[in-house]
Amino acid sequence: MADVYSFLTGPCFIVSLAVFFGGLLFRFVRYFYGLDWRLERVAYRPWLGDGIKGGVHSAFKWLIPFGTYGWRAQPFFTVCFVLFHAGAVLVPLFLIGHNVILEETFGFSLPAMPQPLADVLVAATIMGAFFIVLRRIALAEVRILTTWYDYFILALATVPFVTGFIARLHVGNYDFWLLCHIISGELMLILAPFTKLSHIVLYFASRWQLGADYAIKRGGHRRGDCFPW
Amino acid sequence: MPEGQFANKQPITNEEALKHLLSDKGGKQYYAEMAELDVDTEKLWASIRKTCKSRTMTWLEICAHCGMCADSCFLYRCNDRDPEQVPAFKIQSTLGEMVRRKGQVDNAFMRRAMDYAWSRCTCCNRCGQFCPHGIDMGVMFSYLRGLLYAQGFVPWELKIGAGMHRVYRAQMDVTTEDWVDTCEWMAEENSEEWPGLEIPVDLEDADIMYTLNAREPKHYPEDVAEAAILFHLAGEKWTVPSKGWEQTSLSLFAGDWEACRMNVEEVYGAIERLRPKRVIGTECGHAHRATVIEGPYWAGRPDGKPPVEYIHYVEWVAEALRTGKIKIDPAKKIREKVTLQDSCNYVRNHGLGKFTREIISYIVEDGYFVEMGPNREYNYCCGGGGGFNGVGMYRPQRNVALKTKRDQILATGAKLVIAPCHNCWDAIRDLEEEYEIGIRWSFLKPLLISMAIVPEHLKPQEEDE
Numbered sequence: 001m002a003d004v005y006s007f008l009t010g011p012c013f014i015v016s017l018a019v020f021f022g023g024l025l026f027r028f029v030r031y032f033y034g035l036d037w038r039l040e041r042v043a044y045r046p047w048l049g050d051g052i053k054g055g056v057h058s059a060f061k062w063l064i065p066f067g068t069y070g071w072r073a074q075p076f077f078t079v080c081f082v083l084f085h086a087g088a089v090l091v092p093l094f095l096i097g098h099n100v101i102l103e104e105t106f107g108f109s110l111p112a113m114p115q116p117l118a119d120v121l122v123a124a125t126i127m128g129a130f131f132i133v134l135r136r137i138a139l140a141e142v143r144i145l146t147t148w149y150d151y152f153i154l155a156l157a158t159v160p161f162v163t164g165f166i167a168r169l170h171v172g173n174y175d176f177w178l179l180c181h182i183i184s185g186e187l188m189l190i191l192a193p194f195t196k197l198s199h200i201v202l203y204f205a206s207r208w209q210l211g212a213d214y215a216i217k218r219g220g221h222r223r224g225d226c227f228p229w
Numbered sequence: 230m231p232e233g234q235f236a237n238k239q240p241i242t243n244e245e246a247l248k249h250l251l252s253d254k255g256g257k258q259y260y261a262e263m264a265e266l267d268v269d270t271e272k273l274w275a276s277i278r279k280t281c282k283s284r285t286m287t288w289l290e291i292c293a294h295c296g297m298c299a300d301s302c303f304l305y306r307c308n309d310r311d312p313e314q315v316p317a318f319k320i321q322s323t324l325g326e327m328v329r330r331k332g333q334v335d336n337a338f339m340r341r342a343m344d345y346a347w348s349r350c351t352c353c354n355r356c357g358q359f360c361p362h363g364i365d366m367g368v369m370f371s372y373l374r375g376l377l378y379a380q381g382f383v384p385w386e387l388k389i390g391a392g393m394h395r396v397y398r399a400q401m402d403v404t405t406e407d408w409v410d411t412c413e414w415m416a417e418e419n420s421e422e423w424p425g426l427e428i429p430v431d432l433e434d435a436d437i438m439y440t441l442n443a444r445e446p447k448h449y450p451e452d453v454a455e456a457a458i459l460f461h462l463a464g465e466k467w468t469v470p471s472k473g474w475e476q477t478s479l480s481l482f483a484g485d486w487e488a489c490r491m492n493v494e495e496v497y498g499a500i501e502r503l504r505p506k507r508v509i510g511t512e513c514g515h516a517h518r519a520t521v522i523e524g525p526y527w528a529g530r531p532d533g534k535p536p537v538e539y540i541h542y543v544e545w546v547a548e549a550l551r552t553g554k555i556k557i558d559p560a561k562k563i564r565e566k567v568t569l570q571d572s573c574n575y576v577r578n579h580g581l582g583k584f585t586r587e588i589i590s591y592i593v594e595d596g597y598f599v600e601m602g603p604n605r606e607y608n609y610c611c612g613g614g615g616g617f618n619g620v621g622m623y624r625p626q627r628n629v630a631l632k633t634k635r636d637q638i639l640a641t642g643a644k645l646v647i648a649p650c651h652n653c654w655d656a657i658r659d660l661e662e663e664y665e666i667g668i669r670w671s672f673l674k675p676l677l678i679s680m681a682i683v684p685e686h687l688k689p690q691e692e693d694e
Contacts, residue, residue, distance in 0.1 A: 034283025041526035043533030062361055069607060070359040074297055081361075141305070142296035144312035145321070150294050199291045203362055206287055210363030217522060217533055219580025227580075228606055229358070 008182045009101055016186040023193025024201045031205040040213070047216040054215020055208035057226040062207055068229040080135060084128025087121035088157060092185075094118075122165050129158040153196045160185035233262025238269065238381045240485060241392025247402075250392065255621055256385025266381050268339055274332030276376060281328060285372060288364040289325050292317055298366065301359035303609040303633040304349055316356040316366040319345050324373045343382040346374050348623040351615035351630075353573040358607065374484030383483055384620040390479025394488045398495045399443040399475035409471050411446040415454040424689055428457045431503060432468035437545075438505035439469050440476035440496060440520065442513045442651050455674035456511065459546075462681055463554035473499025476510045477651075478519030482616030486527065493524035500536045507538040509545045512672045514574030514614070514650035517541045522579055541575050543649050546673055547584040550591040561680040563593045568601055568643040570634075570657065571608035572650035582606065585649060588673065592680055599641040609633045611648075613656030631660040639666060646670045 037044050044051055065082045066072050092098060095118050099109035113121075132154060136146045163184055167177035192200060214220070214227040232238065234249075236259050241247050253259050298316040299305050305314040312318065323342040327334055334342075350370040357365030377383060378391070393400050403411075412428040420426050429435070437460065445452040460467045473495040480488035500508060510517050521539045525532070549555040569585055576582040582605040589598050601608060612631040617623060634656065638646055648654040648670050657670040 031283050031287060034286075036282055037531070037533075038526065038529070039280055039282055040284050041523055041533070043526075043531060046532045058363060062363075070297060070301075070361065073300060073359065077295065077297060139296060140312045141299035141310065141315045142294070144315060144318050145292075145294035145296055147294070196291055196293065199293070199362065202287055202291050206284075206291065207361075207363040209284055210357060210365060213365075218578045223580025224583070 004179070005182075008179070008186065010105070012186055013101065013105060013182075016189040020189035020192055024198065027193055027198050028201040028205055031202060035209070040209075042209075042213050042217050044212065044216065047220075050215045050220055051212035054220070054226050055210075055212035058211025058214070058229060059204050059207040061229045070229070076131075077135065080128050080131040082128070083124040084132060087123075087125030087128075087161065091118050091121050091125070091161070119165075119168070122161050122168075125161045126158065126165065129154060129161075149196070156184075156188050156191060156195070157197065160188055231267045232381075233259070233266060235259040235385075236262035236266050236381055238379065240395060240488065241388065242395055244396050247389065247392045247396050250385075250389055253385075259385045259388075260622070263340065263382065264336070266336060266339075268334060268336060268380055270332045270334065273327070273334070273376065273380060276379060277328060277332055280372070280375075285369060286328075288362070288369060289321070289328060291362055292321065292325075292364055293362065295361070298356040298360050298364075301356045303353075303355070303612070304351075304630055307612075307629055307632040314349060316350070317364075319349050320366045320369050320373075324369055324376075327373075327376070339377065339380060339382045342373065343377050343384070344623075346370050346377055347384050347387070347616060347620060348626045351573075351610045351613070351617050353610035353614055354577055355573070355607070355609070358577075371481075371484065374482075375486055376484070378484035384616070384622060386619050386621065387479060387483035387616055390616075390619070391483040391485035391488045394475075394478065394480045394485075394492045398472070398492055400477050400479045401443040401447045403443045403447050403475070405471050408446050408474060411450050411453060412469060415450050416457065419454050419458065422689060423458055423461060423687065425687070426457060426461050428453070429468045431471050432466075433502075434504050434506075435466050435468040436506045437465050437467040438500065438503055438508045439467055439511070440474055440499075440508060440516075441469075441511040442477045442516055443475050444651065445511065452511075452672070452674065455672075455678055458678055459549075459555065459674060459681075462678075462683065462687065463549045465554075468503060468505065470499035470503055473497075473502075476516035476520045477513060478515065478524075479616065479619075481515060481519045481523065482619075489519065489523070490527040490529075493520055493527050496520055496524070497528055497536050505537065507540065508535065509540055509542060512542045512649040512651065512654075512674065514572030514652055516651075518574040518578060522574075541579070541581055541584075543575070543581055543584045543588060543673070546677065547587040550588060555677065556682040557591050557677075557680045558682045563645070563676070563680075564597055565645060566597055566599055566641065566643040567593055567645040567647060568599050568638060568641040569604075570601070570611060570646055570648040570650065570653045571605055572648075572653050573608070573610050573614055574650070576608065577606045580606075585647075589647075592676060599643050601637045601641055609637060611650075611653035611656035612660065614652050618652055618655050618659070628659075628663050631656060631663060635660050635664050635666060638668060644668050647673065647676070649673050 061067050066078055071078045094110055094113040096112035099112050103109040136142050160181055163177050163181035167174055167181050192198060235253050241250060296315060302316045308314045323345045352367040352371050354365055354367035357367060390400055409430055412430055416426055416428045439456060478489050478492055510520060521535055525534050569589060571582055612634045613627055617627045646657055646668055648657050649672055654670060654672060661668055
């Protein structure tokens with residue numbers, strides 16, 4: 001058991017992180033490399049400054065809960081989204097347990113968040129996922145779009161939180177749940193660049209592009225400030 | 230059947246072919262042939278591989294299927310929230326599926342895609358404003374239209390429209406001679422009321438070159454006269470080109486990118502020939518989109534800008550009122566509830582909403598202007614954009630689509646709608662015809678002429694008798 005654990009938190013952990021960061025970096029770079037001013041009809045280079053400004057504004061405005069017209073139009077989904085994403089982004093990075101492994105493996109770590117905060121965030125993530133599933137089933141306009149792949153992606157992202165939370169609460173067999181947590185977490189890391197989870201970086205790329213599009217071509221300075229997202 | 234005599238993969242390139250296609254009234258045989266038309270799947274896939282790159286592929290891939298776009302789409306809302314009208318569903322089940330199948334699709338698939346591309350999306354781009362990932366489905370539908378057009382799956386009227394641009398460099402059969410004659414006729418027709426009124430053709434180095442919509446000389450020549458009167462009133466040194474005056478692009482609606490290029494190059498050619506300081510386009514939304522926003526790219530201009538400053542009519546009017554070139558008689562300002570239609574093509578897609586509101590502040594008495602809700606960048610399409618108005622086969626769907634604008638107008642309580650866009654103007658006219666809600670609608674030009682103070686020296690002189 002100890003061997004399996006040390007393998008999973010040792011070489012396997014390193015490989016997972018390498019695939020995750022390397023893969024996502026590759027996809028991010030490839031996105032921009034693949035942009036074509038003629039096909040998209042956006043003159044990126046001559047107006048790069050405007051493009052960067054409008055693009056960054058577009059990406060960051062949408063990170064603010066209820067910060068955009070779109071988020072405000074869908075309050076229920078916005079709450080689900082925020083509940084889910086806050087923990088999903090922050091806990092893996094700043095959980096004390098993760099940072100201990102990081103310190104042991106690489107000799108450095110990130111600041112750790114207080115454990116009660118992590119608990120709250122994880123609970124929120126699980127609740128968020130639950131409501132997202134409910135919404136998918138309940139609303140006809142979401143149901144028609146939903147495929148098994150969507151549930152798979154949601155499971156891929158949520159199972160590490162559920163298993164980690166069970167282990168943390170010491171319900172049932174701790175070692176078993178911890179193992180499940182590590183395996184599902186590493187699976188998520190490895191699959192992220194190859195699935196819709198690539199939106200972890202492609203969100204920024206795609207949002208940047210539309211913001212730049214509006215800033216360079218569809219109004220730009222005539223509109224005054226940036227596009228009113 | 231591989232290729233029909235009407236429905237085929239060849240664009241219309243000469244007058245004879247154009248007249249032949251027009252002779253098939255309502256496209257009866259055209260659509261019958263289309264039901265048998267083969268899909269060149271190899272060519273389709275080759276085209277997708279060449280043109281469906283990073284941005285579009287990412288859009289198709291990362292769509293979270295969250296459905297946030299549903300409510301943004303006026304067609305979803307006015308079709309009783311039919312799930313099959315959710316923008317993400319519409320694009321995923323057409324373009325998305327086409328890409329996933331690597332172009333291996335059949336005739337039935339293409340005809341369904343055609344219905345979706347031209348009767349379930351007006352390319353208003355509103356959904357892109359509501360997608361957290363910034364996925365603009367209007368842009369993708371426009372791209373899909375291009376793929377469908379190249380395979381011969383395009384509504385009859387739009388194949389004709391694109392053909393008109395290829396043959397006449399205008400959306401209607403208006404020749405250079407017809408156009409120049411119309412200018413002379415209109416100048417003469419109005420010269421009694423407006424002494425000295427001219428429509429100068431091909432004047433070099435003018436301050437303004439004016440471009441317009443072919444239906445103005447063809448069906449509404451008074452619109453040409455009104456533009457001339459307002460330039461005359463403002464004391465502008467202006468001109469129209471004998472060639473390159475047509476600013477619109479039905480080829481944009483059709484997805485015929487080659488015809489788009491040909492038309493816009495004709496306009497830019499006129500700019501280079503006549504060297505005006507700037508160009509002003511008429512009260513039209515898609516004409517502005519085609520010539521000022523997308524046009525530079527069709528013409529391959531790396532800076533994405535037209536050869537000289539090219540502005541929309543509303544920008545010029547706002548400037549003329551601001552600088553006092555045109556003065557409004559305070560007694561003639563509008564004193565009834567009035568609302569304003571924001572054209573998607575130059576408000577959402579070019580940020581000109583502030584200019585139309587500036588104009589309103591000069592021509593409407595305080596307290597009488599009522600905004601539609603939502604408005605400006607967030608306004609809904611008139612219901613007839615993107616070519617929807619012009620396709621006979623989709624008239625029933627278009628009439629349903631008008632309900633959104635009808636209800637928006639009714640909610641303002643206004644009986645007068647200012648619509649500085651040909652497409653919006655038509656849609657609002659049609660919605661009054663269809664639903665009879667008792668409204669009037671107008672371009673800016675006739676309103677401005679009826680309200681402007683005419684300086685003494687421009688008034689007709691009394692007869693010395």
